[in-house]
Amino acid sequence: MNNWVVAPMLIPLFTAVILIFLHNKLKLQRWISLISALLNVCAAVFLLYQVQHNGIQTLNMSGWAPPYGIVLVADMFAVLLVLAASIVSSCCLLYSFRGIDEQRERHYFYSLVHFMLAGVSGSFLTGDLFNLFVCFELMLMSSYALIVLGGTKRQFRETLHYILINVLSSTLFVASIAYLYGATGTLNLAHLSMRIAESGQSGPITAVSALLLVVFSVKAGLFLFFWLPGSYGAPPAAISALFGALLTKVGMYALIRTFTLIFYHQAEVTHMLIGTMAIATIVLGGFGAVSQTNVNRILGYNVIASIGFISLALAVSNEDALTGAVFYLVHDMIVKALLFLLAGILVAETGTERINRMGGVLTHSPLLGWMFLIASLAVVGIPPLSGFPGKLLIIQGSLESGQYLIAAAGVLLTLMLLYSLIKIFILAFWGKPRRLRESKWKQTPKLLLSSAPLMLIIVLLGVFAEAFMPYVETASSVLIDPTIYIQAVFKE
Amino acid sequence: MEVIVAVIVGILFAVGIYLILTQDLLRIVLGTSLLTHAVHLLLMTMAMLKTGSAPLLGRGAEDIVDPLPQALILTSIVINFGITAFFLVLSYRAYQKLDTTDMERMRSESSRHRGRSQ
Amino acid sequence: MPKGSDIFLQNVSKIVVFLVLAFALYLFFTGHSSPGGGFIAGLMSAGALLLLALAYDIETVRKVVPFDFKLITAIGLLIALGTGTGALLFGQPFLKHAFGHFDLPLLGDTELHTALIFDLGVYLAVVGVTMTILLTIGEDR
Numbered sequence: 164m165n166n167w168v169v170a171p172m173l174i175p176l177f178t179a180v181i182l183i184f185l186h187n188k189l190k191l192q193r194w195i196s197l198i199s200a201l202l203n204v205c206a207a208v209f210l211l212y213q214v215q216h217n218g219i220q221t222l223n224m225s226g227w228a229p230p231y232g233i234v235l236v237a238d239m240f241a242v243l244l245v246l247a248a249s250i251v252s253s254c255c256l257l258y259s260f261r262g263i264d265e266q267r268e269r270h271y272f273y274s275l276v277h278f279m280l281a282g283v284s285g286s287f288l289t290g291d292l293f294n295l296f297v298c299f300e301l302m303l304m305s306s307y308a309l310i311v312l313g314g315t316k317r318q319f320r321e322t323l324h325y326i327l328i329n330v331l332s333s334t335l336f337v338a339s340i341a342y343l344y345g346a347t348g349t350l351n352l353a354h355l356s357m358r359i360a361e362s363g364q365s366g367p368i369t370a371v372s373a374l375l376l377v378v379f380s381v382k383a384g385l386f387l388f389f390w391l392p393g394s395y396g397a398p399p400a401a402i403s404a405l406f407g408a409l410l411t412k413v414g415m416y417a418l419i420r421t422f423t424l425i426f427y428h429q430a431e432v433t434h435m436l437i438g439t440m441a442i443a444t445i446v447l448g449g450f451g452a453v454s455q456t457n458v459n460r461i462l463g464y465n466v467i468a469s470i471g472f473i474s475l476a477l478a479v480s481n482e483d484a485l486t487g488a489v490f491y492l493v494h495d496m497i498v499k500a501l502l503f504l505l506a507g508i509l510v511a512e513t514g515t516e517r518i519n520r521m522g523g524v525l526t527h528s529p530l531l532g533w534m535f536l537i538a539s540l541a542v543v544g545i546p547p548l549s550g551f552p553g554k555l556l557i558i559q560g561s562l563e564s565g566q567y568l569i570a571a572a573g574v575l576l577t578l579m580l581l582y583s584l585i586k587i588f589i590l591a592f593w594g595k596p597r598r599l600r601e602s603k604w605k606q607t608p609k610l611l612l613s614s615a616p617l618m619l620i621i622v623l624l625g626v627f628a629e630a631f632m633p634y635v636e637t638a639s640s641v642l643i644d645p646t647i648y649i650q651a652v653f654k655e
Numbered sequence: 656m657e658v659i660v661a662v663i664v665g666i667l668f669a670v671g672i673y674l675i676l677t678q679d680l681l682r683i684v685l686g687t688s689l690l691t692h693a694v695h696l697l698l699m700t701m702a703m704l705k706t707g708s709a710p711l712l713g714r715g716a717e718d719i720v721d722p723l724p725q726a727l728i729l730t731s732i733v734i735n736f737g738i739t740a741f742f743l744v745l746s747y748r749a750y751q752k753l754d755t756t757d758m759e760r761m762r763s764e765s766s767r768h769r770g771r772s773q
Numbered sequence: 774m775p776k777g778s779d780i781f782l783q784n785v786s787k788i789v790v791f792l793v794l795a796f797a798l799y800l801f802f803t804g805h806s807s808p809g810g811g812f813i814a815g816l817m818s819a820g821a822l823l824l825l826a827l828a829y830d831i832e833t834v835r836k837v838v839p840f841d842f843k844l845i846t847a848i849g850l851l852i853a854l855g856t857g858t859g860a861l862l863f864g865q866p867f868l869k870h871a872f873g874h875f876d877l878p879l880l881g882d883t884e885l886h887t888a889l890i891f892d893l894g895v896y897l898a899v900v901g902v903t904m905t906i907l908l909t910i911g912e913d914r
Contacts (some may be wrong), residue, residue, distance in 0.1 A: 296731075300734045304741065319748070320749075326742055330742070337691075339729055341724075344698070344701055607690050
């Protein structure tokens, strides 16, 4: 039992509630939310330290022993993602001090962000399928409110679609929980894994796993992503960054967790399906990114394509690929947030979202341009930056297990993303200056400063990848060998 | 008994999906709430339908009913209550803003809008 | 008396509202070991207030319950969270509840438990959320 496990969920929840009382005091709200986000980073780091030195930490909520009560499990994979999520949200909060209008701030913006963060951390940490659903819903409810905050016509339209899609997938989630409970009599992830390993993964259970695959794919934007580019483009940059960095990754986490811990017996069916969906996602998402001219939509398709890439690793599921997936997931959360934040500044500077109407921003604000270039190179995976180790490991893993098609898809993705991001760079930053603000926008330096920590992390994560590797390997060892997870849950 | 409830679940699912596929926003909201009812019924059926006592100490161990699905259903009802309410408020606001509850018209307006901006 | 409302409804609801509220109170206290609890009691109370709003109008409800319902939600959440977190102070797992028997005046031997405080939080949150939603839809017509 370790009560620290609940801290990354509890700190945002308390903050969110306290901020409701202070919704008219903007300054106080900003400071409290930033301090709480930083506290959350500290809690996550502390948890990381504990997990690395003492193994997986668990907390039986209200003292009920594992198969009966809800258990929170902090293994390295979950803790790394919690840490990345709290860092990203701190930077997005800092950015939103300048990047969000007062009207939104007054309408509980900070509360909603913290509720969402609580849902995200909860989804990472929970060891119970139904609790995962509850945390998903907490996160989604706040995201519904965040996406519509401001209330323009476009936001209403996109939110209606977004809610409908998510309500449908949540319904299917509960249905699959019902089937799974009927078939196995338990919902604890570790216990499910044990029961299914004992009785064998029969046909019906594989069918339920396919249903769960559909549910999580909708949330992650794996193949079923038609809703994503529109919805993520509708709200302001700070919110899009949070969505692009956190929401799809939670779906991805759920996919990796369930298909490495529970449904790994019928890999020729389920993992084959995941692989096919991943390749389709990469191709469609890549073409989407290449064909668009709207900055936010290009980034939206980028999110989709990299989800496809991480799913490739899940389809291969050997040691190298999963290690790469963990690394790439952490990198992707940070770099996608950074890209969305920088794109927000770009759009504010030029007053348009269409890159063919932009031009010459580099002469106007060179720092923005170079930061965008470095972020783009990190997405693509140019060696000294953080995208490289993960990408290398995933492709290496797929070559090791002889799945050349998957490796080819990974390389294809790299080329298409490179093209789509460099297209933004060439059209928006080079060329003749046009459609720029008369005077220099005075918020730009502050906004750039608030996204600088993310930039720094990308570089450090790439350069000192060797120092970061032990943590990633601890994380992937649990994914490869489910018994470690099961023993940790049932040890008390 | 389970078979009958299973059929009812199927009917509820069919009606819910039919309503979601219509164009009117209000019907879509009703459809989603019907779907969630179907799922709750499914959850209850999966744990076997039987009459028995609550699994409390001192009530006799025979014939107790599994309490977990009911706890799950209650949680799920609470969540869906919140979401449906939010969805309704949002639809109402969207109706005020966009002057229509017809999804088709909303979309055509958005494509017109997109055409203009290009 | 506001015009346009039904006189029967108004007179009946004057009594029924209190009956409903009393039943809500009963449900709230019985919830620990029998059907009932904070959520149901909260919905019931919100139902009583809704009846008041239907019979009279929203202004009346605002006069009867002169609080900001959003704040009530927040207070409720704070109480519920606080009860869960309180266990951490005693080195217990999160959300662990305690109970004990106490001799109270008038009531005699009574079992008191922290789950009731948690339920109070749930109750307030549910009343707050429900009324916020109803008032949001009902206010502008």
